[in-house]
Amino acid sequence: MRVYLTLVRRELGMAFNSLTGYVVVAAVLFILGFTLVDLVETLRSGPSDAPVTELFFRTYYFWYAVLLTAPVMTMRSFAAERTSGTYEALMTTPVGDWQVVLSKFTGALLFFLISWMPLALMLFVLRHVANEPLLFVPGIIASTMLGVALVGSLFMAIGCFASALTRSQIVAAMVTFLIGMALWVASYRPLTGLLGSGAQARFFEHISMIRHVTDYSRGQVEVTHLVFYTSAVCFFLFLTHRVIESRRWK
Amino acid sequence: MKTGSSESFQPGRRIRIALSVTIAVLALGSIAVMVNVLSARHPQRFDWSGANRFELTPLTGKILASLTNSVKVTVLFTAQADLMGLTTGLLQEYERRSPFVTLQMVDHRAEPAAANALRGHYKIAADAANVVIFDCAGRTRMVYDTELSEFQADKDFLQSRQIRRAGFKGEMLFTSAIASVMDSTQTKVYFLQGHGEHKPDSDEQFFGYLKFAQLVADKNVRWETVRLHGPKDEIPADCELLIIAGPQNPPLPEEVTRLDEFLERGGRLLFLTNPIHLSRAETTGFELLFRKWGIAIVKAAAADEVYSSRGSDVQSTSFSAHPITAPLTRSEGLLLFPNPRVISVLPPEMRGAETPSGENLVMTSTNGITRSGFRDGMAYSRAGLDKRGEVPLVAAVEKGGLDGVTANRGATRIVVIGDSLMFGNEYIAAGSNRDFANLTLAWLLDRATFLAIGPKPLNEYRLNITDRQLRFLRSSLLLGMPGTVLLVGFVVWFRRRS
Structure with missing residues (x-):
């Protein structure tokens, strides 16, 4: 466990000892702030049936932020180690492959969560400025943050997998972006009403991240969604582990 | 005598490894699929909102449990419509509670082709507003968004002409619509x-x-x-x-x-x-x-x-x-x-x-x-x-x-x-003549069958903030917070560099 924690600390250190980490966090904060200001202006002009948290996820800004920042957050995980030559050193230390994979994933996920945590703070500020208690319902904020964390964990797992595949950070980022984009487009399909009501529709409904996030932003915590994200994360981490392990097969 | 390194290049070993990896990936994939299917078949939901906005009444539960035929529900709304969130949230709950209810959403601004196809199929006027369509074996029932709210006039209505949305009649109308399309006696x-x-x-x-x-x-x-x-x-x-x-x-x-x-x-x-x-x-x-x-x-x-x-x-x-x-x-x-x-x-x-x-x-x-x-x-x-x-x-x-x-x-x-x-x-x-005709028909045809469900009290979220407060929010959210993080980043970068 100590080894695992040390590796996680090392991952976070890598993120926050460089300017890139801060630029990514600042970019996420800017997108969050821009979305909230946009929503505030909308709510000033007329009432809405939905709270700010729900309106926030009805916009595409959340997805832009996740789709664009997740590749940047994870592209370094394995690819940068390979390029700099530290990968071999790391893998020859008495550290298990799973410890490496899980620490890389945890480090990336913590980085993602740190960049998204200010969302709760922003809503809190908004609630005080507007003096509107309904803007900050703790249960809804908690479920919203849970939804953000679940989506983030999936994208971080995909990013770790993509980074493990290649030495090039650019290629890793592109692969993460493409898989994420494909998932997002698939998420959008059930909302188009073009799928009918068969097994295909149920499948896309089940994997629709847009639906999941909308549910969480309403304070509705679905166990089905939790199972989907947990299983998908496990699957991608398993694939990452297999890729890491593949060095022994050569 | 063969060495370990040369053994790793043998085709047989490579095939064995590939097979092993493939089987392991397929096995994990299958387990993941099975767990997901199980969870989808036995859905569990927890409401952390404290408002139970989408909780269905026992009467609706009974009607959904009694369904024996498929009911296709299509939400033909714009994403910006006032009641979009409440309507879809509630209908998703219907879909979750009954395998016979299937839900589709079509944004008639974002997907004009799909919306026109629906309009043609259900003979809905091209200029008609947002509508929810219930269809069971060709028996259809439309619920327009103008019917979904219960309004309350301000105390000084005659002067202010202000109307507040006080309740959401979605469940009452949707349950009634489902019962109506299930019943072959019109x-x-x-x-x-x-x-x-x-x-x-x-x-x-x-x-x-x-x-x-x-x-x-x-x-x-x-x-x-x-x-x-x-x-x-x-x-x-x-x-x-x-x-x-x-x-x-x-x-x-x-x-x-x-x-x-x-x-x-x-x-x-x-x-x-x-x-x-x-x-x-x-x-x-x-x-x-x-x-x-x-x-x-x-x-x-x-x-x-x-x-x-x-x-x-x-x-x-x-x-x-x-x-x-x-x-x-x-x-x-x-x-x-x-x-x-x-x-x-x-x-x-x-x-x-x-x-x-x-x-x-x-x-x-x-x-x-x-x-x-x-x-x-x-x-x-x-x-x-x-x-x-x-x-x-x-x-x-x-x-x-x-x-x-x-x-x-x-x-x-x-x-x-x-x-x-x-x-x-x-x-x-x-x-608004069509809306007026529709609202008149809705009021005249309204019977007490599903009044027991009643409208749900509705929160209207409105922000009353001054221009000064808005300027403060703009500067703190767009400049203050991202700027502070960037500043810290530069300090860290500069210190490490020097």
Whole structure:
């Protein structure tokens, strides 16, 4: 466990000892702030049936932020180690492959969560400025943050997998972006009403991240969604582990 | 003797490794799929919002549990629609609770092709607003977004004209719609014929009522025509609503008696006066019937000196807080009356003890004027005799609803509209006339079956912040927070560099 924690600390250190980490966090904060200001202006002009948290996820800004920042957050995980030559050193230390994979994933996920945590703070500020208690319902904020964390964990797992595949950070980022984009487009399909009501529709409904996030932003915590994200994360981490392990097969 | 390193390049070993990896990946993938299928079959939901906005009542649960046929629900809304979130959230709960309910969402701005296909299939007007379509084996029921809210007028409504959305009737209407499309025995609406009324199957531009009849059919209600001339003619017992659309000739006394009996039994009636009576300077012949029920069909045309394009027509934006017109107030709707007559509830001093009290629903602006003089088929205003100010154009009354008193049919409801042309094929598409027709039908057809569900109280989220506060938010959210993080980043970077 100590080894695992040390590796996680090392991952976070890598993120926050460089300017890139801060630029990514600042970019996420800017997108969050821009979305909230946009929503505030909308709510000033007329009432809405939905709270700010729900309106926030009805916009595409959340997805832009996740789709664009997740590749940047994870592209370094394995690819940068390979390029700099530290990968071999790391893998020859008495550290298990799973410890490496899980620490890389945890480090990336913590980085993602740190960049998204200010969302709760922003809503809190908004609630005080507007003096509107309904803007900050703790249960809804908690479920919203849970939804953000679940989506983030999936994208971080995909990013770790993509980074493990290649030495090039650019290629890793592109692969993460493409898989994420494909998932997002698939998420959008059930909302188009073009799928009918068969097994295909149920499948896309089940994997629709847009639906999941909308549910969480309403304070509705679905166990089905939790199972989907947990299983998908496990699957991608398993694939990452297999890729890491593949060095022994050569 | 082979070494370990050379063994790793043997094709057999490589195949074994590849097979092992493939099997492991497939096995994990299969486990993941199975776990997901299990969780999808046994859904569990926890509500952390504390408001239970999407919790269904036991009555809805019972109806969903009794479903045996598929019900396809299509939400044809724009993403920006006021009630989009509540509507889809609630319908997702229906879908979650019953495997027979399937939900589709089509944004008619983002997906015009899909929306047009749906409009063509369900014969929905191209300019129709947001609508939820329930379809079970071809039996359809539409619920328009204007029907979904319960409104509450401000205390000073007459001055402020402010209407607040106080409740969401989604569950009541959706459950009712599902029960309605599941039931193969449709309720019926009858159009009275025989007095020169508008024809519900006519596509004639101004006088045809085909588009209005389609609105009736949208409510999963079958319409037929009925005549009351003959000695044995009766209003059928299954008549949920009788529509008398612009009769040109007066009824026989026995017809009036039958209509009155129908109303006494808790019948519902929509009456629209025909402008032809104004040009002939005639009464309609229905005056006495409606006077008994508290509504006066005045022998005078209504006009508005400001809100009118031809002089004889009226454009109205002045509505009461009645359930039919409150949504129009809220959406700042505009009704177009091509040639209206004055329709008003009786003032208290003219009402008898048994006369129900009603409400004027639609008025001209304060620039309205009555025209009770007629010359050469034209109405004119008579100085000293005609009234200036808000002139009522539509009135509604409701009476009863007590068991036994009205043969258990519920409350009698009557709406009288001072211009039948406004629901003709041409004018129904003008302004908010279609919404008004739809809301009128919804109120008149509303029965107590699912009233037990009741509307859910609704929170309206509104931000009352000053320009200064907005500037503070802009600067802190767009500059302050990201800027601080960047600054810290530069400091770290600079220190490490130096």
